[in-house]
Amino acid sequence: MYPKFPLPLLVSSAKCFRSCVPVRAFQHLSRSSLRIPTRRYASVAAPQCHSSQSSDSPTVHSFFEENTSTWQYVVLDPATREAALIDTVLDYDPSSGTISTTSADRILSFIETHGLKIKYVLETHAHADHLTAAQYYKKKIQVPVGIGRRISTVQETFAPIYGFSPSSFVDTFDLLFRDDEEFSLGNLSCRVIHLPGHTPDHVGYVIGQTVFTGDSIFMPDCGSARSDFPGGDAKALYSSMQRLMALPESFRLFVGHDYPIGRDQLCMSTVGHQTDSNKHGGKGISESEFIAFRNARDAVLGTPHLLHPSLQTNIRGGRLPRDTMGRLAFKIPIITSVEL
Numbered sequence: 001m002y003p004k005f006p007l008p009l010l011v012s013s014a015k016c017f018r019s020c021v022p023v024r025a026f027q028h029l030s031r032s033s034l035r036i037p038t039r040r041y042a043s044v045a046a047p048q049c050h051s052s053q054s055s056d057s058p059t060v061h062s063f064f065e066e067n068t069s070t071w072q073y074v075v076l077d078p079a080t081r082e083a084a085l086i087d088t089v090l091d092y093d094p095s096s097g098t099i100s101t102t103s104a105d106r107i108l109s110f111i112e113t114h115g116l117k118i119k120y121v122l123e124t125h126a127h128a129d130h131l132t133a134a135q136y137y138k139k140k141i142q143v144p145v146g147i148g149r150r151i152s153t154v155q156e157t158f159a160p161i162y163g164f165s166p167s168s169f170v171d172t173f174d175l176l177f178r179d180d181e182e183f184s185l186g187n188l189s190c191r192v193i194h195l196p197g198h199t200p201d202h203v204g205y206v207i208g209q210t211v212f213t214g215d216s217i218f219m220p221d222c223g224s225a226r227s228d229f230p231g232g233d234a235k236a237l238y239s240s241m242q243r244l245m246a247l248p249e250s251f252r253l254f255v256g257h258d259y260p261i262g263r264d265q266l267c268m269s270t271v272g273h274q275t276d277s278n279k280h281g282g283k284g285i286s287e288s289e290f291i292a293f294r295n296a297r298d299a300v301l302g303t304p305h306l307l308h309p310s311l312q313t314n315i316r317g318g319r320l321p322r323d324t325m326g327r328l329a330f331k332i333p334i335i336t337s338v339e340l
Contacts, residue, residue: 083119128307209250217255244274
């Protein structure tokens with residue numbers, strides 16, 4: 001999920017003031033000290049297991065993080081027990097500035113219980129609606145973090161807004177994937193595909209007959225993600241959706257978020273199901289119809305409430321920012337029409 005804001009306003013010193021919001025990182029506070037229900041910080045439903053009949057496809061364990069409606073994935077080659085983590089969540093409560101690792105620790109416990117060997121932490125894009133736990137996993141289990149190489153475009157866009165220097169991005173990611181680059185996960189072959197539209201850096205991961213789509217497509221009854229992020233584009237998003245729907249009908253598609261109405265959370269569909277039923281980009285819906293709908297819809301969407309903390313963390317591979325005094329803190333740009 002992404003923002004609608006005028007970038008010239010954000011980078012104009014006359015119109016943009018920055019407030020620093022302190023961050024309490026990795027502190028485990030008591031319930032009484034929080035003064036709000038514990039579930040406010042993180043709520044991870046019991047993981048779902050999605051096995052495959054195909055020997056060249058992974059077993060997928062999905063974890064739903066309720067506060068941000070994010071699907072996190074443990075992707076496993078059952079033959080070797082090698083696994084990858086895709087689109088992880090670091091829990092953040094903006095009202096108190098508290099970061100915790102409840103979601104990540106639960107997945108780490110799952111990994112340990114099942115004897116998995118984590119080979120990668122993978123990002124589909126620089127998320128603007130939740131913080132990534134990639135850096136936490138890297139520190140805990142010494143695993144490399146990968147993302148599409150166009151993350152540099154997003155970094156260049158937001159560096160002046162948040163006051164990041166070029167040195168802030170040195171070695172933020174361990175792996176920068178090229179379009180159609182291939183790598184292995186145990187005995188499984190993996191391929192990176194560029195899926196722009198939601199964001200310019202967006203990629204998907206094709207592992208056998210399974211694709212992790214991030215926010216390039218949602219469940220058929222949810223349709224599509226917004227495309228008004230800087231560098232986002234409704235036409236490109238439609239093309240990315242059509243690229244996914246051109247795959248064999250039996251391919252499994254695992255989405256990055258789900259926003260159900262009147263049903264339980266779902267994470268998986270098939271290419272055939274998406275082609276027949278996706279309400280925004282399925283068969284019978286033209287490119288021009290999609291663009292008109294998507295642009296009109298995006299025009300009335302609000303800014304994601306974790307936008308600024310998410311971007312400041314995620315474009316740096318999960319590293320938390322510090323202020324000029326070395327304290328952990330997020331910068332929140334302020335848009336105003338008056339001088340105060």
